[in-house]
Amino acid sequence: MGRLILRRLLAALPNLLGVVVITFVLTRALPGDPAAYFAGGAATQEAVDQVRRQLGLDRPLHEQFLHYVAGLARGDFGLSITTGQPVLQELLTRLPASIELVLIALVLACAVAIPLGVAAASRPGSWIDQLCRILTTAGVSLPTFFTGLLLAYVFYFLLGWAPSPLGRLDPYLTAPPTVTGLYTVDALFAGDAKLFVAAAKQMILPVLTLGIFVLAPLARMTRASMLAVLSADFVRTARASGLSTGTVLVRYAFRNALLPVVTTLGMVFSFLLGMSVIVEKVFAWPGVGSFALEALVASDYAPVQGFVLTMALLYTLLNLVIDLLYVVIDPRVRLAS
Amino acid sequence: MSAVVAPATAVPRGGKEEGRKTFWSHAKYVLSDNPITLFAATLFMLFVLVAILGPWIAPYNPLATNVGPSLQPPSLKHWFGTDSLGRDILSRVIVATRIDFVIALSAVGASFVVGGLLGACAGYFGGWLERIVMRGCDMVMSFPLFVLAMGIVAAMGNSVANIILATAVVNLPFYIRVARTEVNVRREAGFIEAARLAGNGDARILLVHLIPNAMPPMMVQVSLNMGWAILNAAGLSFIGLGVSPPAAEWGIMVAEGAGYIISGEWWVALFPGSVLMLAVFTFNLLGDGLRDLIDPRRRT
Numbered sequence: 001m002g003r004l005i006l007r008r009l010l011a012a013l014p015n016l017l018g019v020v021v022i023t024f025v026l027t028r029a030l031p032g033d034p035a036a037y038f039a040g041g042a043a044t045q046e047a048v049d050q051v052r053r054q055l056g057l058d059r060p061l062h063e064q065f066l067h068y069v070a071g072l073a074r075g076d077f078g079l080s081i082t083t084g085q086p087v088l089q090e091l092l093t094r095l096p097a098s099i100e101l102v103l104i105a106l107v108l109a110c111a112v113a114i115p116l117g118v119a120a121a122s123r124p125g126s127w128i129d130q131l132c133r134i135l136t137t138a139g140v141s142l143p144t145f146f147t148g149l150l151l152a153y154v155f156y157f158l159l160g161w162a163p164s165p166l167g168r169l170d171p172y173l174t175a176p177p178t179v180t181g182l183y184t185v186d187a188l189f190a191g192d193a194k195l196f197v198a199a200a201k202q203m204i205l206p207v208l209t210l211g212i213f214v215l216a217p218l219a220r221m222t223r224a225s226m227l228a229v230l231s232a233d234f235v236r237t238a239r240a241s242g243l244s245t246g247t248v249l250v251r252y253a254f255r256n257a258l259l260p261v262v263t264t265l266g267m268v269f270s271f272l273l274g275m276s277v278i279v280e281k282v283f284a285w286p287g288v289g290s291f292a293l294e295a296l297v298a299s300d301y302a303p304v305q306g307f308v309l310t311m312a313l314l315y316t317l318l319n320l321v322i323d324l325l326y327v328v329i330d331p332r333v334r335l336a337s
Numbered sequence: 338m339s340a341v342v343a344p345a346t347a348v349p350r351g352g353k354e355e356g357r358k359t360f361w362s363h364a365k366y367v368l369s370d371n372p373i374t375l376f377a378a379t380l381f382m383l384f385v386l387v388a389i390l391g392p393w394i395a396p397y398n399p400l401a402t403n404v405g406p407s408l409q410p411p412s413l414k415h416w417f418g419t420d421s422l423g424r425d426i427l428s429r430v431i432v433a434t435r436i437d438f439v440i441a442l443s444a445v446g447a448s449f450v451v452g453g454l455l456g457a458c459a460g461y462f463g464g465w466l467e468r469i470v471m472r473g474c475d476m477v478m479s480f481p482l483f484v485l486a487m488g489i490v491a492a493m494g495n496s497v498a499n500i501i502l503a504t505a506v507v508n509l510p511f512y513i514r515v516a517r518t519e520v521n522v523r524r525e526a527g528f529i530e531a532a533r534l535a536g537n538g539d540a541r542i543l544l545v546h547l548i549p550n551a552m553p554p555m556m557v558q559v560s561l562n563m564g565w566a567i568l569n570a571a572g573l574s575f576i577g578l579g580v581s582p583p584a585a586e587w588g589i590m591v592a593e594g595a596g597y598i599i600s601g602e603w604w605v606a607l608f609p610g611s612v613l614m615l616a617v618f619t620f621n622l623l624g625d626g627l628r629d630l631i632d633p634r635r636r637t
Contacts, residue, residue: 274483
C-alpha cells in the first residue's frame, strides 16, 4: 500500500510540472511589457530598464523559468500590488472560506445524487427515473450565477427564510477563534452553538447553488453505471440465489458501479472549483475566488496567477486522492498494479 | 422542419447520393421518433434567426439610455422592463443573442478543427509528435477548466477574441483524445493499407480516409460541448472578463442585475438569465438528439 501511494505521488509529478509551466507562460503573456507596467505609467525609460533588471526580465527565458520555480519552492508567489501583502499569505487566509463552501457542496451533492441515481436505475421508467432524467438535463443547463441570484431572490427577498446573502457571517457577529479556518467547525470547537447556526445559515444558499450544479453529472453517471452493472450476469446469479434486493443492490451492484462515479467526482471537482469563483462573487463570499476577481479588476496580476496555480494544485491533489480511493474501493486495481 | 425531410423525388444514383438519402431518412426517423429533439431543433432555429436578425427586430436601440424611465417592471411598452440606465431589456436580450452564439460556435468550431487535426496527426504518426501533443493535453487537463480559461483571458487581455481562444484551448484536449483514438485504431486497417499501396500520401490518407471515420464521435463531442461553451463564455463575462460593459451580452446583463435582485428588481437579471438558460438547454437537448442520430449505440 505504501509503495503504491509513493508510485502515485511520483506519477503526479509531471502533472505538477505541467501546471507550473502553464502558469509561467501565463505570467509572461501579460498584455504589453510587464516591466513598463510594473514601473508605472509615468516611468522613464531608465526606470523601466531598472525594473526589468529587478524582475529578471532581461535574462533568457529558461533562466527566468528556473528563477520562477525556485521562488515557488520558497513559497514566493509574488506581491499583491493592491494590498502590499505576499500573495501566498493572502491566499492562505482566504482558502478555508472557499474550501468550506466547495467541500460541503460536494458532500451534499453526493448525498442526494448517488441515492437518486441508484433509485432511478433500480426502477427504470418509474417516476423517480423520470425525475432523475429531468433533474440531470435541467441541472447541466443552469448558469451558476443565475441560480444563485434566483435562490437569493426567492429565499431572501420573497420568503425571508435565508439571511442577507452577503459574506460568511452576519456583520454583528464576530468570527470564532481560528483553528481550521472553517467557521462552522471552529464554532463547534469554541462550543458556540448560536454562532454555528449563524455560520451554517449563511452557507445554505451558496452551497445549494454549487450543489445543484454538480448534482446533474453525478446522478447521471450513477444511474448509467448502476444500469450497466444491474444487467450483468453476476447480479442475475445473486438474485437467482435468493439474496435480498437490498443486498444485491448495495453489496453486489453498488460497489461495482462506484468506480465510474468516483472518476466523475474528479471532473465534478473541477467544475466546483471553477464555479466557486462565480458563486463567491454572487454571495460576496470572502474566498480566494473573490480575492482573485478584486485583483483582476485592479489589474493586479500576481494574485490572479497565484490563484490559478493554487486551484490547479488543489485539483491535482484531489486527483491523487481519487487514485487512492480506487484502490480502497476496488481490490482489483491493487492487484493489477 | 420541412428542410430535414428528404425530397421524395431524389433518385439514388451514385454512392454519395445513396449515403445522403439514408442519412436524411435516418434523421427523419430519429426526429419523428423523438419529438423533444424536434422541439430543440425548432428552438435552435429560432435562436439562430434572432441572432441573425437581432438589430432589426429589437424594438429599441439596445445601447440608448433613457428610452424609458429607469428600473421599470415589465409593461406593454417594455416587455422585459428597463434597467438602471433606462435601457430596454428586451432589445438588449435580443441583440445579445448574436455575440453569445458567435463566441460559442467559433470556440467549439476552433477546438473541433484544431483538435481534430492535431489528434489525427498524433494518432497517425505516433512517436515524439504524439508524446508532445498528449503531454500538452495532460497539462491543460490538470487545471480546473473554468479557472484556466479565467487565467488565459486575464493574461492575454480582455476581449471577445480572447474569450473564444480561452474556451477553445480549454476544450482542445477532449477533441484531441477522441480524434487520436479513432485514427489510431484504424491506422493499420486493411483499407488504409490498400490506400497506401494505391499510392496515396500520408496527408491524403489522413484527410480522405481516416478523418471522415473519426467524425461521428467528434460530432458527439461537439454536441456535448456547445452548451458548456456558452455557459463558459457567459460566466467569464459575468465575472468581468471578456465582453466589456456597455455592450449587450447575457452574462454581463445578469451581472448588472445582480445588485438589484436583493432589493426586489428581479426583471433586470431574470430575463437575460432565463434566455441564457433556455439557450443552454436547447443546446443540450439538441446534443442528445444529435448523439442518437450519429451514434445510435449510445442512445439511453
